[in-house]
Amino acid sequence: MKLNQIFFFVIIGILIHINYQLLAQISQGGFPPSFNQVLLSEDFQEINLTKPDMKSILEEDKLNEDKFNPYRIAVTIDVDININNSGTWTKLVEGGRIWRLKIKCKDALALGVYYDKFYLPKGSKLFLYNEDKTQVIGAFTSFNNNETGIFATELIKGDVVILEYFEPKKNKEKPVINISEIAYAYRSVNPVFVDKDKDFGDAGPCEVNVNCPEGDNWQDQKRGVCRILLKDGASLSWCTGSLVNNVRQDFLPYFLTANHCGPYASTSDFNQWIFYFNYESADCPDPSEEPPIYSMVGATLIAKAVYNISLGSDFKLLRLNNAVPEDYNPYFNGWNRVNTASSNGTGIHHPAGDIKKISTYNQTLVSTVYDGTTVVTDAMFWKVVWAATENGHGVTEGGSSGSPIFDSEGRIVGTLTGGQASCINLYSPDYYGKFSYHWQLNGLTDSIRLQPWLDPDNTGILYLDGTALDSTVLVAMFKADTTLILVGGSINFTDVSIGNPNEWLWNFKGGTPSSSTGQNPSNIKYDAFGNYDVSLIIKNETSSDTIVQKDYISVKPTVSPNPTKNFIEIFLGNTSNEQIDISVFNNVGAMVADYKIEITSTSVKLYLVENSNGMYFINIRSENFNSTHKISLIK
16 A cells, blocks of 8 residues: 555544544543554454334334323343453554454444443553444543443444454453443434434424524523433433532532433433433534534432322432533533422423423413313422424423423423423423422432432522532542452542542552552552441642542452352451351251351351252351352252
């Protein structure tokens, strides 16, 4: 190949890289190593998946076409694909090697990758891209590791997704990339113009883009509103929600949406929800190409109403698993918990998962029951009728669920549950669960109220303005690549604090070393079983903050051999405990032995010569620790 041809390909690669960096969830940027390898073989493994039964899926969607149901756009296909049983490894001339795998599912508009085990060693990188390399996300690195090992990557448009993992030269640590599900998207994910006469995305033609003049006075509020790609079992759906401020104004990433958005989502599902910030047209007209992607993955359920619109006000409060990056320009929306009807305001939302829209009301909200018409002062919902404006007649649609409605002061007063408004039924009402009801009227426990989380000091404040992220304010936060290890194992910690600290002081109870002043300390070793606290103090020239995570790390004893013929050895490590209790249970849960053992060494032996063959559970307890281990006895 001629030198000028090689130079041409390198330049193209650089241009591609510049474009792609804008289109990704939290990652380190860059582009796949294979893009620079002109002579690299494109012969690597392809897995073809069976297309889902679209007839039955569309029939289900037709039955559920209601704003009270989340707007489904994809279903997942169960797989068991990992870096050990699939893909092709290729050595690179300059050192290191890459692993590539192509996954295809015919006729998909987009494919998403969901991982039940995910761990990337330091220095390694993972990229995903489509077949023509016009969409690239990554690099995902060790920063994306989390204690659950659960992860998801955003949709890749088209019916092919390619994974490319880069392993540096002399990297001894092995990655864990275990794909448990592939999402097959069949609607509302390909909003690129195919025909000039079509609107951008799938929202109705009456909708108004948030950066039209109607949104001029709502430029702060819009920055808190996000599109959600939620996972609820095998279904993926669009909903909307908002970052929400709390009385301490410490920028904790609380996120408010509707409970009917993923009502049956599991803890694992929440860890795979994807949140899209700033997904909007830069101006009033529809754009000619999709906006840049600013997304985050993962959340934790904090509180929710009962899933019944007769018994609960349909809210869900989440906490995002990471602080929102400063360059996302987030805004934590304020709220008003007074049960007083607002005379005018707006709703900001993502109908059908489309770019951000704004709807306007100028008739006073009506307090009523869901789908009601008469005033019921203490009811759970606000009824709203939308108004025509300069650039359309904004309403809501499927995908708008969970979005905030704002009062005239720009504060959230409700979250969208449903209604009949549409571009065909412009003056039909919508219904929003009241923020005032969410506050503490759903019940007495913290798990069904907003108040304990948004006003944790019980100040009794009635309303709170929104706030932008202030980089001068420090909020200490951290994560670990795992929080459960065996004796002798090591853990890597990552600072994910809000603000710009320049000093860090970590303390690792039970760890070696026991402290660190690095930003992201690694290889903290734990040599004894037990539960251990981790603390972090961050500082800069003007501020400081401290976080203490109690019993954050659990270190389990090792039990071997397993299977065993007649005994097991329990390795406890250099523990300071003087005594442990050990109970042995058979496979039906009956206790067959119980011991109190004085600890005089780093391990103890337990003889099982009187027990018959079978499965047993060994429960090990100390003052602040409890773990259970399964063993097989084969004589």
